[in-house]
Amino acid sequence: xxxxxxxxxxxxxxxxxxxxxxxxxxxxxxxxxxxxxxxxxxxxxxxxxxxxxxxxxxxxxxxxxxxxxxxxxxxxxxxxxxxxxxxxxxxxxxxxxxxxxxxxxxxxxxxxxxxxxxxxxxxxxxxxxxxxxxxxxxxxxxxxxxxxxxxxxxxxxxxxxxxxxxxxxxxxxxxxxxxxxxxxxxxxxxxxxxxxxxxxxxxxxxxxxxxxxxxxxxxxxxxxxxxxxxxxxxxxxxxxxxxxxxxxxxxxxxxxxxxxxxxxxxxxxxxxxxxxxxxxxxxxxxxxxxxxxxxxxx
Amino acid sequence: xxxxxxxxxxxxxxxxxxxxxxxxxxxxxxxxxxxxxxxxxxxxxxxxxxxxxxxxxxxxxxxxxxxxxxxxxxxxxxxxxxxxxxxxxxxxxxxxxxxxxxxxxxxxxxxxxxxxxxxxxxxxxxxxxxxxxxxxxxxxxxxxxxxxxxxxxxxxxxxxxxxxxxxxxxxxxxxxxxxxxxxxxxxxxxxxxxxxxxxxxxxxxxxxxxxxxxxxxxxxxxxxxxxxxxxxxxxxxxxxxxxxxxxxxxxxxxxxxxxxxxxxxxxxxxxxxxxxxxxxxxxxxxxxxxxxxxxxxxxxxxxxxxxxxxxxxxxxxxxxxxxxxxxxxxxxxxxxxxxxxxxxxxxxxxxxxxxxxxxxxxxxxxxxxxxxxxxxxxxxxxxxxxxxxxxxxxxxxxxxxxx
Numbered sequence: 136x137x138x139x140x141x142x143x144x145x146x147x148x149x150x151x152x153x154x155x156x157x158x159x160x161x162x163x164x165x166x167x168x169x170x171x172x173x174x175x176x177x178x179x180x181x182x183x184x185x186x187x188x189x190x191x192x193x194x195x196x197x198x199x200x201x202x203x204x205x206x207x208x209x210x211x212x213x214x215x216x217x218x219x220x221x222x223x224x225x226x227x228x229x230x231x232x233x234x235x236x237x238x239x240x241x242x243x244x245x246x247x248x249x250x251x252x253x254x255x256x257x258x259x260x261x262x263x264x265x266x267x268x269x270x271x272x273x274x275x276x277x278x279x280x281x282x283x284x285x286x287x288x289x290x291x292x293x294x295x296x297x298x299x300x301x302x303x304x305x306x307x308x309x310x311x312x313x314x315x316x317x318x319x320x321x322x323x324x325x326x327x328x329x330x331x332x333x334x335x336x337x338x339x340x341x342x343x344x345x346x347x348x349x350x351x352x353x354x355x356x357x358x359x360x361x362x363x364x365x366x367x368x369x370x371x372x373x374x375x376x377x378x379x380x381x382x383x384x385x386x387x388x389x390x391x392x393x394x395x396x397x398x399x400x401x402x403x404x405x406x407x408x409x410x411x412x413x414x415x416x417x418x419x420x421x422x423x424x425x426x427x428x429x430x431x432x433x
Numbered sequence: 434x435x436x437x438x439x440x441x442x443x444x445x446x447x448x449x450x451x452x453x454x455x456x457x458x459x460x461x462x463x464x465x466x467x468x469x470x471x472x473x474x475x476x477x478x479x480x481x482x483x484x485x486x487x488x489x490x491x492x493x494x495x496x497x498x499x500x501x502x503x504x505x506x507x508x509x510x511x512x513x514x515x516x517x518x519x520x521x522x523x524x525x526x527x528x529x530x531x532x533x534x535x536x537x538x539x540x541x542x543x544x545x546x547x548x549x550x551x552x553x554x555x556x557x558x559x560x561x562x563x564x565x566x567x568x569x570x571x572x573x574x575x576x577x578x579x580x581x582x583x584x585x586x587x588x589x590x591x592x593x594x595x596x597x598x599x600x601x602x603x604x605x606x607x608x609x610x611x612x613x614x615x616x617x618x619x620x621x622x623x624x625x626x627x628x629x630x631x632x633x634x635x636x637x638x639x640x641x642x643x644x645x646x647x648x649x650x651x652x653x654x655x656x657x658x659x660x661x662x663x664x665x666x667x668x669x670x671x672x673x674x675x676x677x678x679x680x681x682x683x684x685x686x687x688x689x690x691x692x693x694x695x696x697x698x699x700x701x702x703x704x705x706x707x708x709x710x711x712x713x714x715x716x717x718x719x720x721x722x723x724x725x726x727x728x729x730x731x732x733x734x735x736x737x738x739x740x741x742x743x744x745x746x747x748x749x750x751x752x753x754x755x756x757x758x759x760x761x762x763x764x765x766x767x768x769x770x771x772x773x774x775x776x777x778x779x780x781x782x783x784x785x786x787x788x789x790x791x792x793x794x795x796x797x798x799x800x801x802x803x804x805x806x807x808x809x810x811x812x813x814x815x816x817x818x819x820x821x822x823x824x825x826x827x828x829x830x831x832x833x834x835x836x
Contacts (some may be wrong), residue, residue, distance in 0.1 A: 186650075187647070189814070204436070204650075207647065207648060214643035214647070218644075221639060232644065235439060235648040235649060
């Protein structure tokens with residue numbers, strides 16, 4: 136079963152289409168990345184999934200049905216625009232938001248203490264939110280997002296504003312949640328977060344889906360037929376190689392259309408070259424992102 | 434627990450724990466209590482002359498022979514003005530007065546004192562007055578003289594067209610209570626709907642809104658906020674009513690002649706509560722609508738004036754309502770939802786409002802509350818998450834149609 140099915144959603148503001156005919160599915164138990172430049176329509180898509188704004192057309196199913204009170208309790212949502220009541224204490228905040236998700240106070244307190252302890256914030260539980268640093272209060276927001284142990288967790292730009300320590304804490308938490316079988320959707324404009332964490336991804340640009348699939352698929356589709364080789368001595372001229380560029384102590388070889396990496400390897404071995412490293416160079420998501428977005432611009 | 438109930442509880446507790454709310458709720462009974470205590474303590478503090486005061490007089494008419502000593506004022510006759518003046522200079526008397534020969538036709542009395550004063554002291558004046566009357570009415574019976582001093586004790590009864598006494602007798606005391614109460618009503622409506630506006634603004638500024646909306650629907654959010662703060666406002670009104678009842682009983686001891694006849698009738702209480710609830714609901718929902726389209730709490734407060742003005746309008750029409758509480762203009766004010774609560778409160782003190790008028794007024798109010806609720810829910814959905822920009826009128830109308 137899909138955790139989320141999004142079918143041809145469209146949302147326009149005036150004449151501007153914020154989200155234009157976007158469709159995707161999210162499998163249960165995976166980490167799904169929603170990427171794209173600022174203003175691409177990520178947050179609008181997520182808000183439509185949360186039924187906070189209604190799409191002009193198209194439909195969204197969450198866990199097989201339209202979003203309702205019951206399924207809302209099974210979702211944890213960390214919005215991009217986020218904040219807390221400044222005057223409330225940490226623990227009261229956790230208990231109040233947990234209660235809105237149907238968790239009673241004693242259980243919320245118990246889970247809250249565990250999560251606070253894990254984030255080293257337990258000593259702050261009786262402080263007011265306004266007394267915390269921005270990073271701390273963002274961790275509290277994450278705790279609120281998962282306090283009701285939701286099956287589906289949606290994180291909109293979760294790492295923005297976090298220091299490296301808290302970023303690592305959050306990444307560990309996300310991996311933990313995945314290991315517990317939870318489905319996680321996260322949006323970001325930072326490609327290395329996606330490469331590090333996500334199983335599948337959807338890239339949107341200017342409201343349209345431009346890339347969709349598993350991380351490996353996307354990368355292989357954008358493979359540029361280059362190989363990274365570290366060898367002892369000079370390589371010299373090799374048949375089928377159109378360009379050689381030094382790269383990280385090795386050489387990046389660009390192959391022509393007829394040559395496969397396998398053929399290159401055979402030729403290098405035949406020439407008697409001692410190879411320390413032979414690697415298909417796949418482009419990073421960043422490179423793909425720049426390429427796709429750049430193409431769109433042209 | 435139902436999510437709307439949770440919100441109601443959260444908003445209610447959040448409000449009644451506010452310092453400003455507690456202060457305002459206690460302030461009124463406290464101020465009234467101070468007033469009453471002042472009424473009991475002050476008369477004792479005002480110096481009453483226990484020593485006998487001597488006042489001289491010169492009778493140039495020749496009929497004021499009956500000397501009296503009243504309220505510690507001793508009147509001493511002098512045959513000439515010079516003798517009286519000498520007595521004043523030697524401080525035998527504190528003041529003296531002359532009854533000139535043409536007094537009977539003019540009524541003029543000259544009073545001479547050493548200390549300048551705005552008006553002759555009350556006790557002295559009434560002693561002189563009594564002295565003059567006693568002498569003028571010499572020969573009449575004691576009862577006639579007493580009546581002549583106080584000839585008019587009015588009791589008035591308003592009759593219905595059938596000739597039987599009307600149930601609402603009107604008058605100052607019947608009017609003052611609804612008047613005070615309508616001010617309190619206004620205050621309660623404004624404070625709680627003001628908190629709503631402020632709360633929404635803060636939630637927008639704090640960016641809590643989207644987290645809330647991921648758990649609850651805009652409709653639940655609106656209902657929870659309006660009802661939670663309304664419950665706090667109702668609590669405030671109830672505290673005021675209970676303390677008013679208690680204070681009135683205390684007050685009748687010291688301010689008896691003014692407030693003695695004041696009482697809160699069950700009909701008035703019922704009207705007060707019905708109009709508080711409906712008036713508050715309408716105001717709160719309108720404020721929520723304003724809050725949803727204004728980017729900050731401060732801007733929301735500025736915009737809210739549009740709705741606050743009509744609510745106070747009946748106070749500007751007060752002379753009209755007082756003069757003719759059944760006129761067409763006053764009826765129209767009774768039917769307009771925003772002006773109805775205060776108009777009905779003030780009118781109820783003056784005359785009996787026909788039941789059909791009340792029914793229409795309440796009916797219109799209920800319909801407008803419902804209509805505004807539906808429209809505001811739509812506004813909520815569209816604008817709660819728009820930070821930093823305010824939609825223009827055309828966009829708002831479009832969003833009503835769209836959703």
